[in-house]
Amino acid sequence: MDIYEDIRRNLLMGHAKEVKALVEKALALKYPPESILKDGLILGIEMLSYKFRTCDVSVPEALMSTRALNMGLKAVTPYLKVSQRPKSCRAIIGTVEGDLHDIGKNLVKTYVSTLDIEVIDLGVDVSKEEFAEAVRKWQPQLVMISSLLLTTVDEIKEVLQELKKQHLRKDVIIFAGGLPVTPEFAKEAGADYYSHDALELRNFLDKNLDKILKVKKSNK
Numbered sequence: 001m002d003i004y005e006d007i008r009r010n011l012l013m014g015h016a017k018e019v020k021a022l023v024e025k026a027l028a029l030k031y032p033p034e035s036i037l038k039d040g041l042i043l044g045i046e047m048l049s050y051k052f053r054t055c056d057v058s059v060p061e062a063l064m065s066t067r068a069l070n071m072g073l074k075a076v077t078p079y080l081k082v083s084q085r086p087k088s089c090r091a092i093i094g095t096v097e098g099d100l101h102d103i104g105k106n107l108v109k110t111y112v113s114t115l116d117i118e119v120i121d122l123g124v125d126v127s128k129e130e131f132a133e134a135v136r137k138w139q140p141q142l143v144m145i146s147s148l149l150l151t152t153v154d155e156i157k158e159v160l161q162e163l164k165k166q167h168l169r170k171d172v173i174i175f176a177g178g179l180p181v182t183p184e185f186a187k188e189a190g191a192d193y194y195s196h197d198a199l200e201l202r203n204f205l206d207k208n209l210d211k212i213l214k215v216k217k218s219n220k
Helices: 003-012 016-028 033-053 059-079 103-113 128-138 155-165 183-189 198-219
Strands: 090-096 118-126 142-146 173-177 193-195
Touching (some): 003 033, 016 059, 033 103, 059 103, 090 103, 090 128, 090 155, 103 142, 103 198, 118 128, 128 142, 128 155, 142 155, 155 173, 155 183, 173 183, 183 193
Parallel strands (some): 090 118, 090 142, 142 173, 173 193
8 A cells, every 4th residue: 555545544534533543654755746746635625526416425524634634734834846936827726605515625725825825714614705805915917716515606797796896806816626616617707717626727827827817807
């Protein structure tokens, strides 16, 4: 059994201290931090997401695994390669009102932070008014909206409508993502971009951030 499999197994069992210790052990053994994140923590949480969708895991078990994930993320994040891009871009991120899940949001936050983008985490259960207030306060270039539940996915539309109502929509680039979100839904809701997962979003921003910021600026 390799160390990545050990990390995944303990993550699924919700053993937070063991996950942290295994991540630290892997780092000490010079395993690549990106591989620890991708092949250990992310693959483990993807396995959890599948089990959750098929009702093979309970909500309390999922929450324990989430805590284990967060412990692992805290251990590996300082070692992830950071882009040399100056922090000329700010993003706010949050999970919509009524949704208390932070697994996907935390992964996105971790990956985006490796690009040296300043990330303001609004947390979970964030109302449309709170999103608008954060845009006004922090003046970000990017807004990342997450939903994990079918019952809350329409809140993404509500956030966008609130930003329009408060004349803030044109100032920001909107990314929408989460388990129930599809490219078609994101487009219909009025988002600028859809992201399937955290790694995909990270790679897209790494290649295209300067370009989309310039396009946004020229369209103001």
